[in-house]
Amino acid sequence: MAASYPGSPALAVDHSYQVAANRIWRPYNTLAKSISEQRREWIRMATLAASSHNSQPWKFLVRDHLITIFPDYKRRCPAVDPDDSHLFKSLGCAAENLIHAAAVDGFHADAYFDPVQDAVVIEIERAVIARHDGLSAAIVNRRCSRTPYDSKPIAASVQTSLITAATSNETTPFILQSPQQMEGILEYVRQGNIAQFGDPAFVKELRDWVRFNPADAISAGDGLAGEVSGQPAIPGWLGRRIFGLISSGKKQADTDAKAIRSSSGVIAFVGERDDKASWVATGRAYERFALQATALNVRNAFINQPIEVHRLRPQLHTWLGVPQQHVHLIVRYGNGQVTPHSLRRPVEDVIIT
Ligand SMILES: Cc1cc2nc3c(=O)[nH]c(=O)nc-3n(C[C@H](O)[C@H](O)[C@H](O)COP(=O)(O)O)c2cc1C
Numbered sequence: 001m002a003a004s005y006p007g008s009p010a011l012a013v014d015h016s017y018q019v020a021a022n023r024i025w026r027p028y029n030t031l032a033k034s035i036s037e038q039r040r041e042w043i044r045m046a047t048l049a050a051s052s053h054n055s056q057p058w059k060f061l062v063r064d065h066l067i068t069i070f071p072d073y074k075r076r077c078p079a080v081d082p083d084d085s086h087l088f089k090s091l092g093c094a095a096e097n098l099i100h101a102a103a104v105d106g107f108h109a110d111a112y113f114d115p116v117q118d119a120v121v122i123e124i125e126r127a128v129i130a131r132h133d134g135l136s137a138a139i140v141n142r143r144c145s146r147t148p149y150d151s152k153p154i155a156a157s158v159q160t161s162l163i164t165a166a167t168s169n170e171t172t173p174f175i176l177q178s179p180q181q182m183e184g185i186l187e188y189v190r191q192g193n194i195a196q197f198g199d200p201a202f203v204k205e206l207r208d209w210v211r212f213n214p215a216d217a218i219s220a221g222d223g224l225a226g227e228v229s230g231q232p233a234i235p236g237w238l239g240r241r242i243f244g245l246i247s248s249g250k251k252q253a254d255t256d257a258k259a260i261r262s263s264s265g266v267i268a269f270v271g272e273r274d275d276k277a278s279w280v281a282t283g284r285a286y287e288r289f290a291l292q293a294t295a296l297n298v299r300n301a302f303i304n305q306p307i308e309v310h311r312l313r314p315q316l317h318t319w320l321g322v323p324q325q326h327v328h329l330i331v332r333y334g335n336g337q338v339t340p341h342s343l344r345r346p347v348e349d350v351i352i353t
Contacts, residue, residue, distance in 0.1 A: 013340050017214035017227050021341045024048075025140045028104060038105050039067065044347045045101035045139050049287055051090035053077050053209040054342050056222050058094050061352040069094055069120040070352070075222075079205040080196070080308055085279045088113075089329065091120045092283020097139050098122055100291065103132035111284065113277040120280050135165075138294040143341050145299035146229055148262035149334030153177075158296050159265070162333070165292035166267060170281035171328070173289070174320060176266040185306070185330070186260045188316055190253040192305025195312075197249030204244075212239030221345035228342050256303060264334035266303070274326040282328040289331070299336040304329060 032038045043060045057075040061068045095111040102109045108127035166173035196202045210224045211217035213233035217225035271278045306316045
């Protein structure tokens with residue numbers, strides 16, 4: 001997916017948008033009585049996960065003790081994500097939320113990628129010892145915050161918790177924090193922005209996912225709402241007409257430079273492999289990191305341009321000292337203001353019956 005999307009700090013939020021967001025992000029219903037009500041609530045929590053362009057490229061099938069998350073290829077983003085790697089990372093994000101939600105009801109769950117079904121399978125069973133790590137409460141508060149942060153470092157103990165959350169068998173987090181490292185990654189983001197905004201297919205795809213006013217955002221229930229990044233509301237037809245004129249690689253690079261320099265650090269999620277199973281695992285690690293960050297009042301936002309522009313990857317890997325590995329996601333983090341939530345489609349729309 002693109003850059004941090006064009007935008008400035010979030011300001012006032014439209015009332016009807018706020019009402020819709022409050023309904024979508026309402027707290028987890030711990031009073032769900034039947035198992036089918038509980039499963040539905042787990043799936044609702046899964047849909048609150050991050051997804052590339054807020055495309056929500058998932059479909060959920062419930063069968064006995066299994067919930068399978070299938071990719072919804074109708075929602076793919078071929079310009080920014082030609083190999084569907086972001087799509088499968090998004091499925092991993094959803095799986096991670098679902099696992100934390102099920103734990104609240106005393107269920108143990110684990111997920112794996114099944115190449116035969118081309119899907120993420122979550123096996124769920126009643127836990128012998130009910131155990132949850134408290135991250136489930138963060139699901140309804142998590143969001144990407146694309147505003148600049150306050151430039152202050154976060155506490156060492158907080159950073160340690162974030163690194164632990166981001167670590168898995170498949171994913172190693174790399175932290176960039178020194179001024180040289182921050183300037184180095186910023187330069188890759190700049191080159192990525194210039195390349196992306198110079199590509200008409202990328203700009204058109206991004207434009208098609210932008211929701212230019214609250215009414216459009218609410219009726220679609222997906223995409224990149226202007227409300228989230230403090231954009232003034234304009235008619236959709238006008239937004240689509242002027243989007244290519246008002247956005248540019250240079251403008252986006254300047255916005256991102258300011259945002260990166262205001263961040264406490266940048267985390268790169270690095271894996272040994274570059275396949276669907278490792279993308280799903282990376283999505284899970286990111287979502288866990290984001291839930292932990294939310295629980296500790298730390299903000300985060302993606303700056304994936306250096307991996308989305310494939311020709312930048314070899315240089316990036318060499319610069320990071322991981323020439324044989326793969327950077328799957330790049331995220332900045334720090335202290336900052338709470339920004340508005342993005343919206344979601346109704347749960348009924350994503351359950352296969
Ligand atoms: C795999 C993946 C890649 C993403 N890439 C970017 C990105 O490059 N720039 C960005 O600003 N947001 C990126 N996002 C964040 C999504 O746009 C965001 O999750 C979505 O709009 C929903 O908003 P929320 O996470 O605040 O709920 C990415 C998310 C995922 C899961």
